[in-house]
Amino acid sequence: MIDITYYRPESIFEVIQLLQNTDGLLLAGGTDILPRIRKGHYPVKALIDLSRIESLKFVQEVNGWIEIGASATHTMVEQADILQKSVPALVSASHSIGCLQTRARGTIGGNISNASPAADTAPPLLVLNAEVVIQTATGQNAVPMTEFFIGPGKSILSANDILTSVRFKHPLGRMGSSFLKLGKRKGMAISVASVAAYVHLDNDGCLDEIRLAYGSLAPTPVRGYTVEKNLIGNHPTLDNMQKAAWKCEQDVAPISDLRASASYRLQAARVLTIRALQKALSQAEEVGV
């Protein structure tokens, strides 16, 4: 048993009030926060349980944007038809998290808010140019994902704010996306390194859009701008991709920890970059010109 004060708000409005008037921490799926509280990592006195707020549990498309509510579970993301069809990178990432039991509870909002460098949904959202929607006491802000993460476990989210959804433009045309994760085992793995890729091909088969993002390879999930710059406008030949992938060194800053050494992580990043690009390209090439 944990010693906490417990709140069960029924609306976002109530949540905002509780955030302002108590020292409560938001509880969504609980898959990360509850073990941490139990280990004493968080000196938490109060929890604000979001489970009664149904309006945060959705996956929808409106006016060409796909929006996912913060309380959508990883299972919901994995199973949403529109995501399976249009953004396999995000579906793979959600599927790679923990096990069935974890995915049935854990939420996309929690995964992002925790701001772990290893957050699996972050690299796909970065390559989709996603925005994070944040509700504050005074209004709603949409912030690009690229500006959201500040450091390990740190984001721009202040203690009085709540992340309510993530959204991105529905990718169309000759595009493809992918997510690859290297873990130490098949199930329940925290990533050693992960890469997400998004590509769009023009009529000549050149890359007119390319975005890459890395997980577990820097203090925060990061974009692979250098690799992107080396590939944009070019044909995605293996040679071009290999040359560009080797430059990911300039985008990442891996550390050595209990899961892998820095040099191993860098090597993994290079190889995963090429494989992620190939996977995204194979999806793009299925779409006719």
Added chain:
Amino acid sequence: MGNIQVQFILNNEKISVKVSPGLTLLEFLRTEMGLTGAKDSCGGEGECGACTVILNGEAVNSCLVLIGQVDGHSVTTIEGLSVRGELHPVQKAFIEVGAIQCGFCTPGAVLASKALLDHVPDPDDDDIREALSGNMCRCTGYTKMVEAVHIAARELNNGK
């Protein structure tokens, strides 16, 4: 803070209780209800699956659910699986092939298997291994569990 009122369906029976909000579903089941089928093995990390129960049709780790979060929902534990004393086909199959060694992970593995079969009536080996990937068996009796789920699937499909 004082106790909270929680109402939910536990093994097909509506219950209403006043409990401490700091209790997990696992702690509530074991200490308040005396339902000790769900086990605490990894110490509340959500790592081992021994505390698996079915919440609204999905397998979840009951150590990672606070009791207030099940308010208004439906929970099935291993104790609620048999009907009028007759074991569920998944339980029978686990016994039949010997997918029960020390037994500690068995309730969780049985419930994860049942949740799978409710969603995927005719699973292949990959589906089963995936569905059981969150259930650690330190006797390492995984192959027999996969076999048991196949047998249970056949049994359940024949009954239809």
